[in-house]
Amino acid sequence: MTEAIDWDDAYSNFAYIPDGYGYPAKWVVEAQKFRDEMQQKTLLKSDISYGARERNRFDLFMPWGDLKGLVVFVHGGYWMEDFDKSNWSHLARGPHAHGFAVAIPSYRLCPQVRISDITVEIGQAISHAAAEVPGPIHLTGHSAGGHLVARMVTATSPLPQAVRQRIRKTVAISPITDLRPLMKTEMNDTLHLDAIEARLESPALLEPQEGTDLTAWVGELERPEFRRQNALLANIWSGFDCRIDAVEEPERHHANIIEGLADAAHPLTHRLLCL
Template sequence: MSGNKITNWDDAYSNSAYIPGGDDYPAKWQAAAAAFRDEMRAAGRLREDIAYGSHPRNRYDLFLPKTEAKGLAVFVHGGYWMAFDKSAWSHLAAGPLAHGYAVAMPSYVLTPEARISDITRQIGAAINAAAREVEGPLHIAGHSAGGHLVSRMNTATSPLDRDVAARLRKTVSISGLHDLRPLLNTSMNETLRLDLAEARAESAALLEPLDGMDITCWVGANERPEFLRQNGLLANLWSSFKVEVSSVEEADRHHFDVIEGLADPDHRLVRTLLGV
């Protein structure tokens, strides 16, 4: 970077290189998620690989609380729309489950097989399907690319069914990307295949929100400057609309550990998501 001007966009959106032991996190996530699934499976509180579409990746897992569900929480994973699936994040369901909420975690078709606009529609279909399985209020969260996807559910071009959108009580976009245009300058766009028109159409910050939405943009204070900037965009640009919008910078958290609060029933991140 030179001053405030970004000259290396790949570096601006690089996370692992700036996190000590960053390359070790995926294996840690997989191990914690697998152990949690084993526990939930043994308790009879896990429904796995529920189809919401025709593609093999159009599947979600549904974790059930010990008693009748108060409502539904959905977590959408990140990975720059290019990596991961639902299997690495199961342990993050622990926080909402402890408060009596069912938790759905979908996979989706990744780029380059799908475009980002396709993935947006897939996540809408996944949430619509899970909402038909669990009654009550809906709370959605996503991390990084998943933060982008849940933010998009709040916009006037949301793929959510109208009755499902009416049940949406809270969205938390964790380290979300709300303006996709800078990604046109990165080498990963060879995989994302974004053009300017799609980047504009898929950027929540450039769209009008649905009336009545309530969204918090949450980021680790130790994240890359671009993620801090992206985190503040919706609070800035949506402040004049009929929505509740806020932003949080969580101290001493980086891009890979900022999601850990979802596993803790008493963490502020869980309480913000559920309104408890």
Template sequence: MNSTPIIDWDDAYANAAHIPDGSDYPRKWRVQAANFRDEMLQVSRLRPDIGYGPNERDRYDLFLPVGPSRGLVAFVHGGFWMQFDKSFWSHLARGPLEHGFSVVIPSYELCPHARISEIMRQISRVIAAAVNEAYGPIYLAGHSAGGHLVTQMVASPSPLALTLRTRIRKVISISGLHDLRPLLKTAMNVTLCLDASEAFAQSPALHEPLPDIDLTCWVGAAERPEFIRQSALLANIWTGLGARVGLVEEPAKHHFNVIEGLCAPDHPMTRTLLAL
């Protein structure tokens, strides 16, 4: 891990500028996701646009396995809490689906229309609503800002009801953001509207894990040093606080292609998420 002190915090979190053809990825994601949704609709294995709240973006897609569900996987997207919606990520449901798990992929309100603390509570409402669609254990995965959001579900104090917390079997934070205080120094904070108090409250690395948590911090070895540092930070702190935490730096993967493992049922990321 690069130990050079960070001076330019905007550059520390800039991904597309440091990835070959980085600006092309959102278009690719949208096409892959749309093709997968069409495939699932044709076989009646997608229930789209289920509402979980009063706002236009309070919607999730539910992907259904063949046969009885073995449990519920929730994938929460990234984009620095400012970009994207559920329509970019549908194809990431394929890996868990082929193992017999239901998969929920939500949209949520974005900054600056909602604060990060409000988005975190939205994700708890998604989980509370979606468990009515699939019984059994719960598995959480999130990418980048989504990694932050799923980790907050198992940090103390959690927004989830106790009955839901006890059903969570595994959490994977993929290139997650776990200490939000450096974001106070970035230009994007004009949109995020973080202050010191919220940055502290919304940093899972600064809080204790819930009891009996199994977490993996998964990051690409070719990512920006700050994302590698953020994963190692949470892994180190929560291990010291008694959580079962794994840290994976996947070789040759960067911030935009590290999530592709979820598309494949036998990829180590999918198998780790499902505790197979």
């Protein structure tokens, strides 16, 4: 008989990372440092509204000199953790150094809304940022944010076609691509996922937009379930008319996998920007 899977343990990240629970405080410090730098240079446009709700806001970091395009980073936290855009500002550093404007949105959280509602909000945030910044669009996000950016390039994306056509590259970092296992976790007391929503919101169960170019990027030291979810998307989408690949970055876990975005020379930044 197959041993039952402990799905709560499968999605428990920080418990398996040395000093894992200390990372959020580090992110706040690094984010504020970068925000201060950008404010001093008058390159930060903060709290731009993309909707009527308090969390429907994004920060936009504008580069010096020639503008190369727009990067949008969508944060994670299982669609329910109390993170917002200001926790992740430092992750704009890598793309910003290459001349890209970087938008980082907040969004409403479960259980106030459902995951399908968050999908719509991220579509609105990207559309508003695209109206502020001309040129190609590059999308990236981490964990639940990885799910959301992958969802943006599916055939049922909430993005207007004109915005979809500007998306050059998507990098989904440690993405959750099949939501169905989450129905078996204690988190679902907050997420309220049912079988219909889980299927309709799972990128791995949807067709990619024709011509999509996506990299699924995960850490070699991450929980097996995240490595499985990463490979799943690349495996299934390889049968469609899109460019898809998967990367397992050595010596990276779920908390430090995003640090590459803060480094202009890191392979993660280069892959995102198609350098």
